[in-house]
Amino acid sequence: MPDRTALSRRTFFGGLAALGYAGAVTPRLLAQGTGGQAAAATVPRPRASLADYDALAKLSSNENPYGPPESVIQAMTKAFKYANRYGYPDGDVVQAIATHHGVKTENIMLGAGSGEILDLVGWALLEGGKKVVGVEPSYSSVYSHATTVRGEAIRLPLGKDFRQDVGQIVKAVKSHYRDIGFVYLCNPNNPTGVIITKAEIKSLLDGLPEDVPVLVDEAYHHYVEDPAYATSVPYVTEGRPVIIARTFSKISALAGMRLGYAVAPPEFIQRMRRYSTGSINALVKWGGAAAIKDQASMDKVRRLTVDLRERTIADLKALGYESIPSQANFFMVHLKRPVQPVIEEFRKKGVAVGRPFPPLTEHLRVSVGTADEMARFIAAFKTLEARAAL
Numbered sequence: 338m339p340d341r342t343a344l345s346r347r348t349f350f351g352g353l354a355a356l357g358y359a360g361a362v363t364p365r366l367l368a369q370g371t372g373g374q375a376a377a378a379t380v381p382r383p384r385a386s387l388a389d390y391d392a393l394a395k396l397s398s399n400e401n402p403y404g405p406p407e408s409v410i411q412a413m414t415k416a417f418k419y420a421n422r423y424g425y426p427d428g429d430v431v432q433a434i435a436t437h438h439g440v441k442t443e444n445i446m447l448g449a450g451s452g453e454i455l456d457l458v459g460w461a462l463l464e465g466g467k468k469v470v471g472v473e474p475s476y477s478s479v480y481s482h483a484t485t486v487r488g489e490a491i492r493l494p495l496g497k498d499f500r501q502d503v504g505q506i507v508k509a510v511k512s513h514y515r516d517i518g519f520v521y522l523c524n525p526n527n528p529t530g531v532i533i534t535k536a537e538i539k540s541l542l543d544g545l546p547e548d549v550p551v552l553v554d555e556a557y558h559h560y561v562e563d564p565a566y567a568t569s570v571p572y573v574t575e576g577r578p579v580i581i582a583r584t585f586s587k588i589s590a591l592a593g594m595r596l597g598y599a600v601a602p603p604e605f606i607q608r609m610r611r612y613s614t615g616s617i618n619a620l621v622k623w624g625g626a627a628a629i630k631d632q633a634s635m636d637k638v639r640r641l642t643v644d645l646r647e648r649t650i651a652d653l654k655a656l657g658y659e660s661i662p663s664q665a666n667f668f669m670v671h672l673k674r675p676v677q678p679v680i681e682e683f684r685k686k687g688v689a690v691g692r693p694f695p696p697l698t699e700h701l702r703v704s705v706g707t708a709d710e711m712a713r714f715i716a717a718f719k720t721l722e723a724r725a726a727l
């Protein structure tokens with residue numbers, strides 16, 4: 338299979354260079370495939386000044402624009418006195434996560450962002466040229482990392498209504514059974530925001546050979562309101578070969594602090610641990626322990642985000658543009674023309690939007706920012722449309 342990742346990486350860096358951001362990120366960062374670095378790379382650091390960066394409406398990396406809740410700031414501030422210690426005290430974060438999910442501590446592994454967890458699964462399960470099966474577009478760091486560890490990615494097209502076709506995934510696994518390292522499901526999917534329903538997950542797990550591991554990336558779990566969705570954590574408790582990746586980067590607004598975790602059967606945790614660098618900072622462990630207990634703050638961010646997402650989608654519809662119904666803190670609007678030049682036009686107007694996600698090259702991914710940022714996005718959209726730049 339041709340290395341499409343390498344190709345898209347080249348195109349991407351070419352795009353950055355054209356924008357005058359050469360040197361802002363290096364191919365090595367993307368090759369490492371760590372999620373946060375890859376995500377951060379979509380907002381190149383402006384050369385001019387921090388003030389210019391601050392002035393940007395940052396709708397490109399699916400971040401939480403509100404910042405961490407007070408409970409998290411307080412916990413991290415108090416923990417500063419332990420900044421001189423290596424691994425302990427740690428706010429008992431692993432126990433807090435295990436309690437939250439009703440699992441044992443041996444089912445939990447921390448990572449410097451869930452990007453590290455995704456990489457560790459790649460290191461542990463793709464050894465010897467194994468394959469990961471998933472859809473495209475999805476969170477492509479998983480596929481680039483597969484290339485890095487000399488594995489391979491089988492990328493299937495999205496099905497009807499931009500859904501992940503679980504029947505096709507089962508079929509692909511069965512036809513490459515001996516070579517499969519794991520199946521990757523992003524739920525809800527980035528960049529579309531579309532969920533895989535709990536019934537679809539069940540039919541996938543029941544349809545797969547029972548020893549095929551499934552990695553379910555639930556980075557955007559907290560934003561979902563559709564009752565047809567459910568977390569796949571109970572499958573771990575059931576003893577299935579399922580690994581869940583979660584992050585504190587999104588709903589808990591700790592993207593820059595780097596904390597995520599896996600919930601998995603202990604045998605997978607042990608295999609992944611062999612590759613871990615243990616590079617999690619002392620403060621964020623306390624932040625994570627506080628964040629996971631602060632349900633009220635998570636609910637507040639979800640309500641604000643969903644409300645703004647739906648209002649923006651309605652505004653775009655009134656202008657004649659359809660969006661893919663989303664269950665996450667971003668959505669894709671169909672521009673009916675290639676998005677790359679439009680992305681550049683938005684940036685000139687001080688609005689950073691998502692990069693292209695082939696093969697959906699006419700859909701623009703927009704993260705949900707603050708009310709002010711969304712108003713600036715709509716204002717820029719209207720101006721560009723009036724200039725026929727859309």
Ligand code: PLP
Pocket residue numbers: 371372373374376398399449450451452453476523527554556557583584585586592596597
């Ligand atoms: N998974 C998905 C689907 C993502 O969109 C991201 C980041 O945007 C990540 C994982 C990695 O996030 P982090 O490493 O910050 O936890």
